[in-house]
Amino acid sequence: MDTTTIQLLYLVILMIFLGVELIHHVPSVLHTPLMSGANAIHGVVIIGSIIVMGMADDTLSMILGFLAVLLGTLNVVGGFVVTNRMLEMFRRKS
Amino acid sequence: MDATLPILYLVASVTFIIGLKMLGSPKTARPGNLIAAVGMGIAIAGTIFLYKGHTGEHLHNLGWIFGALVIGSVIGWLMAMRVKMTAMPQMVSFFNGMGGACAALISLLEYKAVGGEALGIGNGLATVAGLLIGSVSFSGSMIAFGKLEEKIGDIRFSGQQIVNNAILLAAIVLAGLIATGNITDFSAIILLAGVALVFGVLFVFPIGGADMPVVISLLNSFTGVAAACGGFIYHNMVMLIGGILVGSAGSILTIVMCRSMNRSLTNVLFSNFGGTTAVAATGEKSQGSVREVTCSDAAVMMSYAKQVVIVPGYGLAVAQAQHACHQLEMELEAKGVTVKYAVHPVAGRMPGHMNVLLAEADVDYDKLVEMDEINPEFPQTDVALVVGANDVVNPAAKTDPSSPIYGMPILDVENARQVIVMKRSMRAGYAGIENELFFRPNTAMLFGDAKSSMTNLVTEVKAL
Incomplete structure (x- = not known):
């Protein structure tokens, strides 16, 4: 394995520990918004779809790439907006 | 090597970490979500304009990419807002x-x-x-x-x-x-x-x-x-x-x-x-008689109570009865009754579901009491009003080892002096199992859609 791959593996392992630490002791009231927020964050997959689309050169790749960017955008935009709406409900009203 | 894009990615990664961290606390959750969203925007824009492939060429098909982004954003936004x-x-x-x-x-x-x-x-x-x-x-x-x-x-x-x-x-x-x-x-x-x-x-x-x-x-x-x-x-x-x-x-x-x-x-x-056997077994045993109560009787019971605890469940959500529920709470409070909400951690279809719903109806955040705090209070509670909740108040979770939900912590509503259960029919809850609570002597059933029953209750309480 080359050094880049090894470095990526280091990063993966460290991120696993960080993810576990971040979620510890979250009150159950916030489970749903937290899940929804995490859902929006994995929308980062859109970056990959933009790269694929930006390098596509035949019709089939173009169509599938377009679809990928579209679905990724749904994940990102929908995810963040839904989370925001949920959290709005938690605001203390005076 | 141009380090701009990697640095933008680093910034985005940090916003994700901070965002997730902030989502874990009620006070910071909302800004946390926004911070992560900003980071996402940075990563997307950076990729579109700065990304270079192996041979050093920029991304093409930019028109198509923007097209997909715009269409996706509009649809996603509309769906999420509606x-x-x-x-x-x-x-x-x-x-x-x-x-x-x-x-x-x-x-x-x-x-x-x-x-x-x-x-x-x-x-x-x-x-x-x-x-x-x-x-x-x-x-x-x-x-x-x-x-x-x-x-x-x-x-x-x-x-x-x-x-x-x-x-x-x-x-x-x-x-x-x-x-x-x-x-x-x-x-x-x-x-x-x-x-x-x-x-x-x-x-x-x-x-x-x-x-x-x-x-x-x-x-x-x-x-x-x-x-x-x-x-x-x-x-x-x-x-x-x-x-x-x-x-x-x-x-x-x-x-x-x-x-x-x-x-x-x-x-x-x-x-x-647990399959069908357990369902049949518990169903057989609990066939007793169910007592029905009218709206006016229920209104009287609650109006003259010292403390009423409302237990919301999925039925409240489907019927959209949260506003009527809040109204009932205010009418009762006006008569000097203490009203609290008992929120089970998994009431509804998702943890926190009930909190979101009741907050939407302007219910005071401090009135929502978590399970461990409210359970010792049930013996001093005059009326427990169960609104469309079922499995989370099923005593079988404590008493019947053959029950599929055995061991799940539940709200001990059966300890209240009087339990009123608002329900559409005698149908079993989402777990598909019978609830012996409905057959207990101190339980009375108020059949009907949660919203219309709740509105009727409000009218009856007002008239008293």
């Missing part, structure tokens, strides 16, 4: 499925562009894993969506577990052969996608609707891992960090959710709520 608060869980599931499908398409296109032989084992593994996990996440999320919309029931057949395992095994073997370059035909990877989609469907089919939050949370972490596979393929740090972070945090969240129901993940995924 969805009712009660339908939030299935909305999350839907968006999660979109992310999974996106990851699967990336793998498919990458395989098509690079070709089977040239991938190499590392990228080969990441590509097939992204396709496999992304496809399962997509089809599984769609089934979970359908179940929560109550368009799809629980589908079980004998030997289901064996069939599922066989399909999964077939998918893994096929994926292995493709990743190692033993099969290089493009149709094979299409077949793999197909098998993975079928597995996702069959995997979620038998799981009870009440367990969908756990399933969605699990599939959420799946999509995270699928995104990370994409990061591995392109050596893209922000995808890798964002993906793994969600994969890991999502797994922990899944386990925490199971724990709050006092069950294990295996139990949730594979027990199918």
Whole structure:
């Protein structure tokens, strides 16, 4: 394995520990918004779809790439907006 | 080497970490979400304008990319803004499925562009894993969506577990052969996608609707891992960090959710709520007589009570009775009755579901009491008003080891002097089991739609 791959593996392992630490002791009231927020964050997959689309050169790749960017955008935009709406409900009203 | 894009990715990664951290506390959750969203915007813009391929060329097809971004944003925004608060869980599931499908398409296109032989084992593994996990996440999320919309029931057949395992095994073997370059035909990877989609469907089919939050949370972490596979393929740090972070945090969240129901993940995924025998057994035993109460009687009981505890459940959400419920609370308070809400950690279809709903109706946050705090108060409570909740107040969880929900902590409403249960019919709860609470001498049933019953109650209480 080359050094880049090894470095990526280091990063993966460290991120696993960080993810576990971040979620510890979250009150159950916030489970749903937290899940929804995490859902929006994995929308980062859109970056990959933009790269694929930006390098596509035949019709089939173009169509599938377009679809990928579209679905990724749904994940990102929908995810963040839904989370925001949920959290709005938690605001203390005076 | 131009370091601008990697630095933008680093900034985005940090916003994801800070955002997730802030989502864990009620005070900071909202800004946390916004910070992560800003980071996402930075990563997307940076990629479009600064990304360079191996040969140093910028991305083309920018018109198409912007087109997809704009259409996706408009649709996503409209869907997210229009969805009712009660339908939030299935909305999350839907968006999660979109992310999974996106990851699967990336793998498919990458395989098509690079070709089977040239991938190499590392990228080969990441590509097939992204396709496999992304496809399962997509089809599984769609089934979970359908179940929560109550368009799809629980589908079980004998030997289901064996069939599922066989399909999964077939998918893994096929994926292995493709990743190692033993099969290089493009149709094979299409077949793999197909098998993975079928597995996702069959995997979620038998799981009870009440367990969908756990399933969605699990599939959420799946999509995270699928995104990370994409990061591995392109050596893209922000995808890798964002993906793994969600994969890991999502797994922990899944386990925490199971724990709050006092069950294990295996139990949730594979027990199918203990089959039909347990249902028959408890059903047989509890056949007693049920006492009905009229709205005016219930209104009298509550008006002259010292303390009323309202136990909201999914029925409240479906009937959209939260505003009427808040009105009843105010009318009772005006008569000097103390009103509290007892919120079970898994009441509704998702943890925190009831809090969101009641907050929407302007119910004071301090009136929502968590299970451990309210349980000792039930013996001093005159009336416990159960609004469309069932499994979370089923005493069988404490007394009947054969019950599928045995061991789940519940709200001890049966200790209140009088229990009034608002329910549409005598139908069993989402877990599909009888509730002996309804047959207890201190329980009275108020049949009907939660919203109209609640409105009638308000009128009756006002008139007193």
